[in-house]
């Protein structure tokens with residue numbers, strides 16, 4: 421497994437990312453919140469935290485039906501502030517082959533110079549839970565079918581970075597850390613598959629042809645291509661039990677079930693089956709337009725991942741031609 425990153429000082433005071441700290445946590449481990457929670461409150465908090473962690477849609481000109489920003493925080497914040505959209509939250513859920521939850525934790529990156537996935541990879545409690553669920557002796561005895569022992573699902577707002585993050589530099593890849601590190605060395609040999617489910621794509625969907633200047637296109641083009649290459653890191657490991665997907669309805673229902681009760685109730689009213697109750701009857705943040713926007717984004721993200729999983733590696737025009 422990769423060398424553990426060095427973590428610097430916490431810099432999240434007063435921000436969305438400082439939520440756990442405000443809950444009374446004081447150490448570096450403040451940014452790992454476990455279930456059951458020590459304060460007895462929900463794992464994911466209220467609407468503002470749900471938006472910060474998953475629901476928020478950045479302006480996306482490439483999604484022609486819903487190009488504008490979508491933020492639930494504005495409607496529920498007393499000062500009308502929107503999400504700062506800094507930082508990534510990862511919820512890790514380890515389930516056994518019967519689908520029963522064996523481990524559940526929430527990680528967020530603070531300081532921003534580290535990535536939330538790094539907290540996942542180095543979390544000894546997660547490693548222990550995997551080992552308990554799928555013991556090593558068992559793993560040695562035979563070649564494991566992917567998923568035969570269970571699945572680790574990582575729910576996150578953005579797909580893992582790959583040589584393109586602004587704060588970890590061009591050599592760092594959370595995609596490699598998860599696929600070549602966590603999965604190949606710990607999960608795969610134990611028959612545990614890895615599923616990463618995201619609510620938005622980090623740069624991979626950008627169409628640089630729409631950028632204003634040739635200078636911008638030249639600057640951003642390679643970064644967009646690196647993000648797409650990261651998607652292909654997951655696609656190449658599909659046969660070993662690794663998947664990268666957009667969040668689906670079941671994923672959303674699960675994440676919302678980890679929020680405060682009023683959020684879960686409002687969400688069920690807005691997103692419930694059958695269409696009746698379309699639009700929230702509760703605090704009003706899950707409006708019909710918000711529901712439609714989020715659904716369109718989930719489809720867009722799924723399509724982006726499909727398209728860039730299939731496109732050829734680093735062969736200039738191949739990426740644009742695909743899809």
Ligand SMILES: [Zn+2]
Pocket residue numbers: 430431432433437438441451530531
């Ligand atoms: Zn912090």
Ligand SMILES: [Zn+2]
Pocket residue numbers: 471472475476477490491492493494502503
């Ligand atoms: Zn938001």
Ligand SMILES: [Zn+2]
Pocket residue numbers: 535537580581582585588593594595
């Ligand atoms: Zn990363």
